Amino acid sequence: MKIASPEWQQLLADAAAKIAVHTDPEKTAAFAVHAAELLKWNKKVNLTAIKDPAEVAIKHFADSLAPAPMIPPGTSLLDIGSGGGFPGIPLKVLMPSVSVTLIDASRKKVSFQQHVIRCLGLGDIRARHIRAxxxxxxxxxxxxxxxxxxxxxxxxxxxxxxxxxxxxxxxVMLALKGRIFEAETEAIHAVPGMSQNGEDRFSLEVRKYRLPLLGSERAIVRIQPHFSNI
Structure with missing residues (x-):
């Protein structure tokens, strides 16, 4: 299977459907352009260690789409440390009404993100070379x-x-993780502003799933601070 081929696009569409995300041929074609540019640029800029076409489709694109059901239409979204544009660019393609900002500390990676945005003709999305x-x-x-x-x-x-x-x-904050452990979620209590006098100032939800075909464990951690108490 070649990257961005019709077979690749169908694999991606099928994988997304298995995690309750539905796309269409126009969107999978856009993902294909992103994928092809990712591997092309990867020869000179360190964007990804994943090069197998099926793994690119599932680990980068399908996995990036997994949080879509948790994102309301028309919201403003920030992707911290976007790297090769994940998950921000695929989410923008899937949900055009969302206003997206990508940030990364690597100027070369931001240049790649800007290149993909131009290639896809996306509006209301920008990539910035700035730290959070x-x-x-x-x-x-x-x-x-x-x-x-x-x-x-x-x-x-x-x-x-x-x-x-x-x-x-x-x-809300959405962290896309591999395996998640209780000690990691417990550490959030120590973050300034997230608790006071032993009382939580946030709610936390962990949605676990497995990547289609590959079976790798994944989790989306949803954190919502209680601003009314801060």
């Missing part, structure tokens, strides 16, 4: 986003600490 901490200190970033997502950050507490100053009132 710096964005949070700006007037356009502080408490500005309804949904904040990330993949591959080392720990939930680090993600929560970075995301909290960027989150709008009533907003």
């Amino acid at each position: 901490e710096d964005l949070a200190r700006s007037s356009e970033g502080a408490n500005a986003f309804d949904v904040i997502v990330c993949r591959a950050l080392s720990s939930l507490d680090k993600f929560a600490e970075m995301a909290l100053p960027l989150l709008a009132e009533g907003g």
Whole structure:
């Protein structure tokens, strides 16, 4: 199977359907363009260690679409550490009404994201070379986003600490993880602003699933701070 071939696109569509996300030929064609550019740029920029076409379809694209049912239409979404554009660009393709901002500390990765955005002709999405901490200190970033997502950050507490100053009132954080352990979710209690006097200031939900065909364990951790108590 070749990357971005009709067979590849069908595999991706089938994999997405198995995790309750439905796409269409126009959207899978856009994912195919992203995938082809990913592997082309990967020869000069370190974007991914995954090169097998089936694994690219499932681990990068289908997995990026998994949180879609948890994202309301028309919201503003921030993708922290977007890397090769995941999950932000696939989510934008799937949900055009969502306003998306991608940030990454690597200028080369941001250049790739901007290239894919141009290739796909996407609107209301931008890629920025900025750290989350710096964005949070700006007037356009502080408490500005309804949904904040990330993949591959080392720990939930680090993600929560970075995301909290960027989150709008009533907003949610979505962490896309591999296997999740109780100790990692418990660490969120120590994040400043997430608890006070032993009382939680957030609700937490863990949705576990397995990647289609591959069977790898995955989890989406949904964290919603109680801003009314902060």
